[in-house]
Amino acid sequence: MQPWLWWVLIFILLFVIPARMAWQRRQAKVAKRNRIRRRKGENIMNELIKSYIGKEVIIWAGSSSGVTGTMTRIEDNWVEIEDKDGNKQILNTDYISRVQEYPRNKNGRKKAVIV
Numbered sequence: 001m002q003p004w005l006w007w008v009l010i011f012i013l014l015f016v017i018p019a020r021m022a023w024q025r026r027q028a029k030v031a032k033r034n035r036i037r038r039r040k041g042e043n044i045m046n047e048l049i050k051s052y053i054g055k056e057v058i059i060w061a062g063s064s065s066g067v068t069g070t071m072t073r074i075e076d077n078w079v080e081i082e083d084k085d086g087n088k089q090i091l092n093t094d095y096i097s098r099v100q101e102y103p104r105n106k107n108g109r110k111k112a113v114i115v
Helices: 002-042 045-050
Strands: 058-062 067-075 077-080 088-092 097-100
Touching: 045 067, 045 097, 058 077, 058 088, 067 088
Parallel strands: none
Antiparallel strands: 058 067, 058 097, 067 077, 077 088
């Protein structure tokens, strides 16, 4: 076996695997804390998101890209989003990291329409 291969294996065993395990433990701790808060009725995210009902928003959940659509309703711990085509998506508020109202005419100027 090549000497550099031994160094790669040692690096994986000493750094990569423990880092991944620590990340999983951290995610489990956050999920447990959210479950406890939900049982106690302390879910602040639901109250904050309610102000966006009926508006077109962009929602970032976790590390995925944003979900765009009109927020139709929020119940318990779930948000319903309807896109332009009428497709509905349901997102768990525990994993929502950012909500932004969809920007329209940021500069106050109208966009030119070419016919």
